[in-house]
Amino acid sequence: MVQAKFRNTSGGITHKHSKRKKVNHDSSVWRQGSNEEVLAFEVDELLSRPKLATVVGVEADEANGTANGHINKNAEDANNNGWHETELVIEVLSSTGDGLARSPDAGHDHVFAIPFSLPGETVVARVRKGARGRWSNGDFVRVLQPSPLREGVTPGCKYFAVCSGCQFQMMPYTEQLAHKKGIVERAFRNFSDLPAEMVPAVEETGPSPLQYAYRTKLTPHFDRPSRDSKGTGFTSVPPIGFGQKGYRHVMDIENCPLGTPIVQQGFRSERARVAANIASYKSGATILLRESTARVPNDNNDESVVKFTPSARTPLLTMPPASDASEVASTPDGPQQVFHYDSLPYHDVKTCISAPNAFTTEYISTSSLRFDTRASSFFQNNNSILPSFLTHLRSVAQPSTSKSINNNNNTNQSGQLKYLLDAYCGSGLLSLSLSPLFLSVLGIEIDSSSVAQATANARLNSINNCGFIEADAADLFADVPYPPAQTVLVIDPPRKGCSVEFLRQMLRWGPARVCYPTGLWDLIRQQDKSDEPSSSSGWHAYEIESLQGWDFFPQTGHVEGLCVLNRVDGRERQEAAGLGTANRKREAVRSESRSRSPKRLAGASSTSVWDAIKDEVEAQVKEKEQR
Structure with missing residues (x-):
């Protein structure tokens, strides 16, 4: 048990006792593709290299060398259960988003994974002294010698470097893209x-x-009451938000800038609703926040809306930025806001839905390709991409x-394949989006409700060459024609x-x-x-x-x-x-x-x-x- 820390809404540091997340170094129990398995390979690569003698950086200033100007430090934690602060040189940015640094102790062939750090930086980190195994996690405290990549970059969230949700807000977006290319290569x-x-x-x-305000779905949550209040429920409003990095603990976060504007509004209103009704909760809970869009003609004439045309020549264009947004209105379904676009003949009425069984609507691009799904069902969370x-x-x-397959029996006259089979089709996003390219499309799912929703979405978009079937998981391809x-x-x-x-x-x-x-x-x-x-x-x-x-x-x-x-x-x-x-x-x-x-x-x-x-x-x- 160590003392965890997180920022309160005023930006200060609040202390709370919480357990650290433990890492099991027994590779036989690791899930394939887990962070532990990925880190193990990259740690081995680092340990095989010669140690760096020096690190070249730039002068640090308080605002740029720490997490949003706050020193993420807890002096009381030093020497607690073997944890202490030490200076480390970050050599590698791992595929998990952690900076990797070798132990400065002579004879200690060990790597520390330090979040929120970049290669070439010297940082102060909190680590366990004499940690066993080839690697272990540590806490980011502050930057002593920052990477030039931090210059001109201001994290968009005041909880960055404490909240576990984001890893790269200190990096330019072009560098994020380059790093993710490297993840695929590694x-x-x-x-x-x-x-x-x-x-x-x-x-x-x-x-x-969009690099911020892109998520059409968020799921903040709060923990169950403490053991002392077991059976009596909550005696006060618990922290509502997201997990603290490295700890099994929820931070109190009033807003997430990754959410779309209406989802951010829904976050605030749902926090207030939960706080007003906290006595009715006997355990922790997850809050669903999901954007839903109604596309309305500017002149109230249905013909003015650009309806989706099922043709390969119909472009899927990215939505332009809204030219005007109304004030947020409160509705029985949730917060609602109207967005207008200069170049389009319609406007969007966006609502934040919190009822899991309610239906939500998403439009893909200016072409008005429409998908209706239950709020609790899966749909891609970044509509902008x-x-x-x-x-x-x-x-x-x-x-x-x-590269066409040279077999006239396999392709049509243009050398293209004739059929599309969409496994795990869900509500039909890929089937319907790709349907103009094929003679016939079939989506298969093991979930009957997804099959029903995909079929309904095909009708909504006037797509007639798509069918959807429920298949037995033991023989998914038995009914494929x-x-x-x-x-x-x-x-x-x-x-x-x-x-x-x-x-x-x-x-x-x-x-x-x-x-x-x-x-x-x-x-x-x-x-x-x-x-x-x-x-x-x-x-x-x-x-x-x-x-x-x-x-x-x-x-x-x-x-x-x-x-x-x-x-x-x-x-x-x-x-x-x-x-x-x-x-x-x-x-x-x-x-x-x-x-x-x-x-x-x-x-x-x-x-x-x-x-x-x-x-x-x-x-x-x-x-x-x-x-």
């Missing part, structure tokens, strides 16, 4: 057993038009002329990623082309770790055509990946690259040096993404035979 270097020549150069990260992302996805969904050799598959799974069984079914079915937009770590953590081998006959291999990150969450360490793959019939290309059966089986026998690190994963969504699962099963069979 992911495939550290977690893929592929030769470098088989992984194409990672494209520049797709930027978000969707027009550019979906436009890019349209451009890569079909093979280019030079398309020939796989004529089909493009798009996969956008939930946060936990695709199951191994799903990927096995994919391997057997073998679509001609795969577009895989998802969280980056889902791209690299799909290798089968089960103990049950299965037949590998009839499985298909794939090669990467393109690989790119998309910044759906500016100011944070998260990056979404988009990987495009083409099916390769035959193994000649893999054999030529040294990925033949013998080499792959030998690779399955892990060396002693690699056993110190977490298990390396075959690069999911990479050249042998689906083939990697087959290889792992073969290795498991061989291991059992040898026993």
Whole structure:
């Protein structure tokens, strides 16, 4: 137990006893793609380098060298349970968003992960003396010698460097994009057993038009009452907000600048509502804040609204900034505000919805592509990036002329594939957005309510070539009417990623082309770790055509990946690259040096993404035979 600290609404420091988040250094229990697993590889890379002798920086000033001008320091915590303050030189910005610094103690081969710091900086950090293992987390206190990257950058939130939500508000946005490109590159270097020549150069990260005020959904929360008040409920209003970095504790935060303007208004009103009714709560709770938009003609003539036209020539243009916004009005559904646009024949009425079962509406771009979903259901939280992302996805969904599959039975007269299959289709975002490019589109889901909502959204947008079905998770492709050799598959799974069984079914079915937009770590953590081998006959291999990150969450360490793959019939290309059966089986026998690190994963969504699962099963069979 140590004394945690967080800023109150006046900007001062409030102290509260709270437990630190613990890190389990047992790699056998790490979730694939977890922060622990990612850090372990990058820590090993750092420890293999020579130590830096000196660090060149710039003069520090109080406002730029600390978190928004506040020294994040708790003198009472020094020497508490072995924790103490020390100066560290940050050498690497990790893929988790933490700065990595080697222990200054001679003979201590250890790395500290310090948040809110940049390479080349000298910082004061709070760390555990004599920490075990190869690495451990520490607390950021202040910057002594800042990176030049901090110059001219003012964090947009006064809670930055204490709240756990953002990692990069001290960085220029161009540097954030460059770093996220590096995350994708390191992911495939550290977690893929592929030769470098088989992984194409990672494209520049797709930027978000908005870097603040972009989130259409926030979920602040508050903790349960203390043990002393168990059974009696709350005796006072608890902190309502988000977690403190490094601690199992909620900070009291009255506003989040990442939320859209109406979501920020909803945050304030919901905090007030909870405070007024706190006696009715017996436990902690999560507050739902979700933006909903009604698009209204300026002249009250429905014909003046630009309706979505299901054509490949219909551009998905980013919404312009609002030219005028009304005062916020209070409605039974939540706060409401009207936004006008000089160049558009309609205005948007935006409401913050907090009822989980209420329906919300999102419009994608000026084209008025409309999606209705339940407030509690998943939908992309950054509407501003969707027009550019979906436009890019349209451009890569079909093979280019030079890369078209040379089989007249597989493509139409223009050399394009005929069908689109959308796995994990949700409310139909990708199916409906890509529908103009294909003769027929089918979305499959295991959730019946999502199928119903996607079907309704197709009707709303007058899209007639899309259908949606509920499929059994054990055999998702049983009812798919398309020939796989004529089909493009798009996969956008939930946060936990695709199951191994799903990927096995994919391997057997073998679509001609795969577009895989998802969280980056889902791209690299799909290798089968089960103990049950299965037949590998009839499985298909794939090669990467393109690989790119998309910044759906500016100011944070998260990056979404988009990987495009083409099916390769035959193994000649893999054999030529040294990925033949013998080499792959030998690779399955892990060396002693690699056993110190977490298990390396075959690069999911990479050249042998689906083939990697087959290889792992073969290795498991061989291991059992040898026993």
